[in-house]
Amino acid sequence: MMRRLARASAALAALLLSFGAARGADGPTLARVRDTGVIVIGYRPASLPFSYLDAQLRPTGYTVELCERIVAAVRSRLQLPDLEVRRVEVASATRMPLVINGTLDLECGITTNTAERARSQAFSLTIFVAETRLMTRGGERVQGLADLRGLAVASTIGTTSIQHLAKVNGQQGLGIRILGGLDDPEGFQLLRSGRASAFLMDDVLLRALLAQQGPGADDYRISDQALTVEPYAIGLRKGDPQFKALVDEVLAGLYRSGEIHAIYRRWFESPLPSQGLNLKLPMSAAFRRVIANPTDSPDPERYR
Template identity: 70%
Template sequence: MRFLLPCLLCILPLWAAAADGPSISRIRDTGVIVMGYRPASLPFSYLDANLKPIGYSIELCERVIAAVKRELKLPELEVKRVAVSSATRLPMVANGMLDMECGITTNNAERARNQAFSITTFVTETKLLSRSVDGIRSLRDLRGKPVASTIGTTSIQYLHSINEQEDLGFRILAGLDDPEAFHLLRTGRARAFMMDDVLLRSMLAQLPSPQGYEVSEQALTVEPYGIGLSRHDPAFKQLVDSVLIGLYRSGEIFAIYRRWFESPIPPLGINLQLPMSAAFKRVIAQPTDTPDPAHYR
């Protein structure tokens, strides 16, 4: 795992080296690149009115795909889009079923043992969503109560860990995806839903009447997102990183960010009005793929 990328200029022309990697060789031979996406993780990766995957993470991966098409002279390159869930995404990357996983996956040290990640593409924090009348401000307010999160996520792992460490007596309920976990809260089966802040806010924004819910102020964890990649193909990682760094260096990333986080997005015209965090601005200025949460605080 590389942490800080020390020389931005010297890693941009990577195509000759990348062409020798197994991913590029397979893409050239088959004429197909495989992209994993999340169907319901607005605004990162979700389906539009025509059931086409769109979103912030999808756009970043599409920039990589455009570069592959151009450099390999494959204008008709087929893009195979495969839906993944929080439970299936990591094994599919590790098993080589995906060239890129373009969703909302946190880069941490445990996951990095089985797969690689691009440089960080977003930084968020986990928080609690609850009904306002319940007065939930922290995990300790949930002692002995049911708490929901999503299976296969760092959030549910954190809940299990803190529950054991502090003997809080949670009953942890797992949704198969984020909307199902949110449904556990909405139907009263859970008293709170722990998840990444931006995802909580995006789900609230999709409700016809979001009043009555609130997101806690306290951040529980810091989560750096990255594009999921094979750990056995450092050349393809270099290629992906070079495209992202190009977006960061040119400043184009700011327009992409505004398009998905500070503007009305399809299909409902929701505007999350979420300014870019100071942590992500630092990543843009000095790209990194470190999984260490302390680096982003």
């Protein structure tokens, strides 16, 4: 009797030990998802074509699709066929705090990986490479911020674009009056209404805004000169290498198989679901290099 009890106790101890080891191997994010049966993703409601709401008010877009592939991998890894996906709307100013405080497991919008931001949160492999440019009304020939000395320039609050604008404005003493929009459409409206002489934002997002203007797009011009390079990535909680490894392996698998090209064409070179807009934006040479040699580097020089 005592021997049977001892064997049962040993078996239970081994089971608990293996369970603890499995949880440790999962890391904190996967362990929490396993315990709760819920994974939380952040989305943007109007950041075409990366993250926006479709006609049924469901999040969709390029980054959202990549995150759905990651969720499928989590579901398989944890053997949770009924895994609940909880979607939380975020804005430029709230996306990173919600990753840092643990609310979000995946930030599936548009976020540039920078060395400064990487001190507070982690990032996936690069999923897109943008460049910051100026949009002005069509009759104005503007290439750089120096051409806007003493004028009002709009950008979006909480972005690297508005940070760059403030930095250059201060360093060069341009006397630019900086106007901040809560999101990109609001920033564009500051230009459209005449309150701002230019709108500084990532080129792909400027193209998406113009595509929504119809014939009115001809009234605006995007500068040829790029001011900064912006490597986009999916935002992750810092200090969880196991979850980052899973995320990166999903993305690297899409890159190795070439499936990323079909995904890219769906969102950048085809009519967008629920929108009918086609950005007609070929894949950049910089992103092709990322696909060939995946990286999570925040260094802009890595992408030039």
